Amino acid sequence: MYQESKEDLLRRLKKIEGQVKGIQKMIEKDAYCVDVLVQVAAVRSAINSVGKILLKSYTIECVKGAMCTEKQDDMIDELVNTFIKFMK
Numbered sequence: 001m002y003q004e005s006k007e008d009l010l011r012r013l014k015k016i017e018g019q020v021k022g023i024q025k026m027i028e029k030d031a032y033c034v035d036v037l038v039q040v041a042a043v044r045s046a047i048n049s050v051g052k053i054l055l056k057s058y059t060i061e062c063v064k065g066a067m068c069t070e071k072q073d074d075m076i077d078e079l080v081n082t083f084i085k086f087m088k
Contacts, residue, residue, distance in 0.1 A: 003058040012050050019043045053087055058082065 002009065023039050059079065066075035 002054055002061075005053050005057060009050060009053060012046060012053075016043055016046045016050070019046065055082070055086060 019039060020043060023043065024038060026036050040054050047078065063079050066072055
């Protein structure tokens, strides 16, 4: 489904993993709260970017493909539910 962007997604996720480990170290070292919060915001932004790539891939590859079948109503429901979950 997301094969074209798989390497990019994995690279992004490894970077996010490093950022989270950095936050853990900051907390262990009692870093200034604002600095920690800035890093948390950066991780949140990065994970949202990963989600957007996946959502775009899902919409183009899965939803678009189902639009010409008898499953289109089910796929639209699934798409809407996916958006709702993603936006929480």
